[in-house]
Amino acid sequence: MKYNQWSFVIMELGQLIGKxxxxxxxxxxxxxxxxxxxxxxxxxxINYEFKANxxxxxxxxxxxxxxxxxxxxxxxGLLYEFVPGPNLSEMIFSKPSKTLSLTTEFAQLHAKxxxxxxxxxxxxxxxxxxxxxxxxxxxxxxKTAILEYLDRLPSGQSLxxxxxxxxxxxxxxxxxxVIDWMNAVRGSACADAARTRHILRYSAPTGESxxxxxxxxxxxxxxxxxxxVKEYSRSAGCSQEEIDKWELPIxxxxxxxxxxxEHATILQRIDRILE
Numbered sequence: 001m002k003y004n005q006w007s008f009v010i011m012e013l014g015q016l017i018g019k020x021x022x023x024x025x026x027x028x029x030x031x032x033x034x035x036x037x038x039x040x041x042x043x044x045x046i047n048y049e050f051k052a053n054x055x056x057x058x059x060x061x062x063x064x065x066x067x068x069x070x071x072x073x074x075x076x077g078l079l080y081e082f083v084p085g086p087n088l089s090e091m092i093f094s095k096p097s098k099t100l101s102l103t104t105e106f107a108q109l110h111a112k113x114x115x116x117x118x119x120x121x122x123x124x125x126x127x128x129x130x131x132x133x134x135x136x137x138x139x140x141x142x143k144t145a146i147l148e149y150l151d152r153l154p155s156g157q158s159l160x161x162x163x164x165x166x167x168x169x170x171x172x173x174x175x176x177x178v179i180d181w182m183n184a185v186r187g188s189a190c191a192d193a194a195r196t197r198h199i200l201r202y203s204a205p206t207g208e209s210x211x212x213x214x215x216x217x218x219x220x221x222x223x224x225x226x227x228x229v230k231e232y233s234r235s236a237g238c239s240q241e242e243i244d245k246w247e248l249p250i251x252x253x254x255x256x257x258x259x260x261x262e263h264a265t266i267l268q269r270i271d272r273i274l275e
Contacts, residue, residue, distance in 0.1 A: 022182075027082060032067075036077040045182060046076050052121060052184035053078075056159065059116040062109060062177050064170075083177045088166035092220075099220070102171070103227045109176055110164055110196065111235035114189035118159035124187020125155060127162070128253045135255035137263050138270075142252075145274055150249040153188070160185050160192035165199040193232050194246035198254065201225040202265060248273045 018025040023037045037046055046069065053066040065081040085091075088106060092099050132138065132146055161168070162183040170177040201221055233240055251266045 028079075029082075031082055033080050033082045034077050035080060036072060036075055039074045041076070043076060046078065048122075049180075049182040050078055052181040053080075055118055055120060056113075056116070056161075056178070056181055056184070059159070060113060060178070062112075062175060063181075064177055064179060083170045083172045083174075083179075085170045085172040085177075088169040088171055088176070091171040092166070092224075096220075099224065100227065102176075103224045104231045105176055106166070106169060107228045107231035108235045109169075109178070110161075110193065110232055111189075113161060113164075113178070114158040114192065114236060116159040117157045118184070118186040119157060121159070121184055121186040123155070124160055124162070124185040124191055125150060125153075127183075127185050127187075128191070128249050131253035131256035132249065135252065137255050137267065138252060142270060142274070146249055146252045146270070153191075153245060153249070156188040156191075157186050158189040158192070160187050160189065162192055162195060163199075164192065164196045165203070188246065189236060190238055190242045191246040191250060193229075193236070193238070194243045194250045195254075196232075197225060197229055197243065198247070198251055200228060202262065203259075 015027040016024060017027045017033070021038075022041055023035050026034045026036060028034055050066055050069055053063065057063040057065050064083045067079040067081070070077055070079065086094070088102060092102060128150060129147060132143055132150070135143070138146075161178060161181060162185050163180060164178070168178060168180045170179060229240055229243065232238075233243070248270065251269055255263060255266055
């Protein structure tokens with residue numbers, strides 16, 4: 001069967017294994033999954049994910065292969081290699097004793113990704129700059145100050161996933177695999193690490209949970225964030241201070257992602273840094 005024929009059997013198989021704001025994921029068989037984007041999702045972003053994943057899979061063995069883009073009615077999809085396994089968050093909650101080793105491996109893999117150069121991808125600074133400009137909750141004075149600060153930071157050529165967190169890591173029998181490369185850029189590895197640090201420590205929780213569970217999650221977040229930064233710094237040969245330099249533009253850029261639960265905390269941190 002040719003890859004572009006998969007689109008005609010997705011709904012017959014009916015094996016929906018995941019869905020998010022932008023796409024649904026269907027398992028076709030033991031070797032393939034389809035990521036079917038929602039109707040109206042920009043074609044340019046789908047093409048960019050295909051391009052970024054293709055670049056990553058050429059240099060890193062821990063990336064599922066993307067095979068082909070296709071259309072299914074009014075929707076567009078990407079055919080991927082199927083990598084079975086839970087995501088890293090699910091694995092840690094089911095086996096807390098593995099938190100240290102898995103977080104260490106997670107950080108080491110991030111440093112490995114940053115060894116790859118990706119001149120074909122969009123620039124990190126331009127991506128951050130556009131996000132800051134589009135963040136409605138930032139006033140013009142804050143935006144100007146943050147953008148001027150961003151201009152003084154170093155650029156880079158490293159492959160940066162730029163959405164590297166536990167839910168985008170699959171724990172398979174072949175090791176950790178990195179999925180969802182739509183945000184990938186070329187730029188500073190320290191900026192990518194700063195974004196991961198923020199997501200690990202401060203991203204808004206999903207779903208409801210008890211008071212005790214929320215307390216446990218906060219303790220776990222502090223632990224994994226500290227462990228991630230320590231191991232990443234060791235593996236990548238960079239200091240925490242170099243990561244800290246990127247905090248201001250990284251958290252300001254996060255405001256463009258329309259996560260209201262995070263806005264108050266981020267704005268407080270921005271004002272503290274700008275003082």
